[in-house]
Amino acid sequence: MRRQTATSGINPAGSSRALRLDPLSLPVSFDAQDVRADNGVRRVELHRERVVLRRAVQGMRMAINLRVSDFRGIALRGVDDVQTLVLLHRDPSLTIPLCVSSDPDELASAWQTWSDIFALPQLFEEAPGEPAPRRRRRNAIRARRPKFLVRRRGGGAIDTANVHRREREIIARN
Template sequence: MRRQTATGGSHSAGSGRALRLDPLSLPVSYSAHDTRADGGIRQIELHRERVVLRRAVSGMRMALNLRVSDFLGIGVREIDDTQVMLVLVHRDPSLTIPLCVSDDQNEIVAAWAMWSETFALPQLQDTRREATPRRRRRNAIRSRRPRFLMRRRVGYQLNPTSIHRGEREIIARN
């Protein structure tokens, strides 16, 4: 297998030059703009089953190996009035990956369909979304309570009619 850079150069995605990746010639390796990374650049490797992101944050180098099935789909974003970007959308916006940047709408539509078919992911219309909150663990309390107590109601509730406040109690003894 051979590796390929995006359009034969070492420019970053969205740097003003058009980014065009071919979904039929995977695996592809290229660099893209990343605001959180040191130097503002991250390395991306696209394979049919997985995506590898390499970047350094605060001097700590990391490589994220993600399955393609972990991504939500292929989406379209507008960069400005003329340019449109095709992206591989992830639930975490910092893991969203650019695939194609172009001025031509017909080229974007054709590439959108090809990438969607290659990765077997849906075509998404609205890709601008915030990070989803982290899911709550199903058994967060299980480690703190014994299993038989999980079936019981928590706390003891008194019958409010049996409580007499503000009254003087008279006790009669024989």
């Protein structure tokens, strides 16, 4: 039995040639492609409740910790004969590949297993899309003003019925 290291010729988990992660052996960590990272590679740590992405951008190392519930679902992307199973996030740069295969039976079973383990829906996706627009906060002013000032009405226009212009003032003297 030979050692399974990167130098022995056996593809490690997450290599670009054959990506097949086992959903029953979580937690797992692997390297994935990232075009914005310094070396084009990011380190992904996949757990049942969370995902940690580690990468360096312009020398700055960062770790992004996401809950699995923040992801939209397990999506199947079809490109010609080879299809990819991904953990889909609303931001395409945070989407994580789980399985690359051309065997539809293998993909179907992996798709169901990943969906059951993470309790996420199974989705179809034709191609990676644009990132979703940033969500607005519920009330932007609320953080800046006290609550009683938010519900208080502002000053209205002056009542013009009681304003007398160009008239002489009448003063009563005793």
